[in-house]
Amino acid sequence: LPDTFWSITYDTASVTSLHAIAAAREQLDMGIRQHGMVGRDDLPKLRIYASQEAHSSIEKAVLTLGLGMDSLRKIGVDDSFRMDPDALQEAIEQDKADGWLPFCAVATIGTTSTTSIDPVQDIAAICRRQSIWLHVDAAYAGPAAMLPEKRPLFEGWQQADSIVVNPHKWLFTNFDCSIFYMRSPSILASA
Ligand SMILES: *Cc1c(COP(=O)(O)O)cnc(C)c1O
Numbered sequence: 024l025p026d027t028f029w030s031i032t033y034d035t036a037s038v039t040s041l042h043a044i045a046a047a048r049e050q051l052d053m054g055i056r057q058h059g060m061v062g063r064d065d066l067p068k069l070r071i072y073a074s075q076e077a078h079s080s081i082e083k084a085v086l087t088l089g090l091g092m093d094s095l096r097k098i099g100v101d102d103s104f105r106m107d108p109d110a111l112q113e114a115i116e117q118d119k120a121d122g123w124l125p126f127c128a129v130a131t132i133g134t135t136s137t138t139s140i141d142p143v144q145d146i147a148a149i150c151r152r153q154s155i156w157l158h159v160d161a162a163y164a165g166p167a168a169m170l171p172e173k174r175p176l177f178e179g180w181q182q183a184d185s186i187v188v189n190p191h192k193w194l195f196t197n198f199d200c201s202i203f204y205m206r207s208p209s210i211l212a213s214a
Contacts, residue, residue, distance in 0.1 A: 025181055029208045034199040036162035036187045037080035040129070042203065042211060043185040044071065044084045047127040047156035049214035056213065060089055070118050073129040074098050074106035076139060078160060081129050104139035106130065112149050127156040132177060133164020140164070144179030157182065162189040162201065 033039045048055055053066060060066060069090055073081045075097045085095045096118070098111045115125045128150050130141040143159060150157040159180045165188030167173040168180075180186060185205040190196040205211060 024186070024204060027206055028186070028204045029206070030202055030204045031208075033187075033201040033203045035080075036078070036160065036189050036201045037083060039162075039187040039201050039203040040078075040080050040158060040160060041084040041087055042214065043156075043158040043187070043205065044081075044127055044129075045088060045214040046185065046205065046207070046211045047071075047158065048088065048090075050156060050207075050210050051124070051126055067122060067124040069094050070096055070115075070123040070125045071127040071129070072096050072098055072111055072114060072125070074100050074104075074131060074134075074141060076100055076104050076106075076134040076136060077129055077131055078135050078162065081160070100139070104134060104137045106141040106146065108142055108145035108149060111146060115149070115153055115155075125153060125155050127158060129158045129160055130180075130183075132159060132161040132180060133167075135163055138164055140176050142179075143177070143183070147179045147182035151182065156184045159183040159186040162187050163192055165189065165202075166193040 071094055096114055099107050101107055118125055130143045130146045132140050147157055168177045188202045190200040191198050
């Protein structure tokens with residue numbers, strides 16, 4: 024990863040993704056930290072995207088942050104269980120037309136069920152165009168980035184806003200050890 028990433032050791036990927044999504048929401052600068060979300064008619068409905076194969080920790084984060092399951096839109100996958108970026112693009116366009124505010128997408132490098140790898144580069148391009156936060160869940164397969172011959176599988180993750188990698192999986196460290204990489208620690212702090 025480029026030097027522009029800052030990192031911190033966390034306990035679990037579940038808590039890391041929770042905080043990444045909190046930071047993505049904080050970056051909207053809608054006063055949610057101070058005023059919360061309840062009873063506010065000045066807030067649009069927020070939308071976050073992940074594939075059908077994403078880890079359940081994303082659902083848990085959405086629940087914990089008070090966004091509700093309606094805010095999580097699951098994107099379909101191809102025959103190899105990878106997120107379909109065209110479907111993501113369409114979903115974002117449709118949501119915007121329907122008054123949602125898309126604010127975050129989660130791409131997975133190494134899904135828990137099948138180790139499928141979302142096309143992060145395509146997803147990153149969509150996120151940049153739409154100005155939405157990209158969180159990469161590489162909890163499972165992230166350590167493979169240390170192998171030069173596996174690097175191509177990670178193409179695009181250097182454009183993420185936040186990434187999680189779990190040493191407590193393929194690096195065989197004791198429970199719990201997750202690494203949270205991100206670009207803007209100040210947003211994390213304010214979240
Ligand atoms: C295991 C896993 C998680 C959750 O990791 P914890 O550290 O147990 O919270 C998240 N995402 C993926 C892809 C995983 O495989």
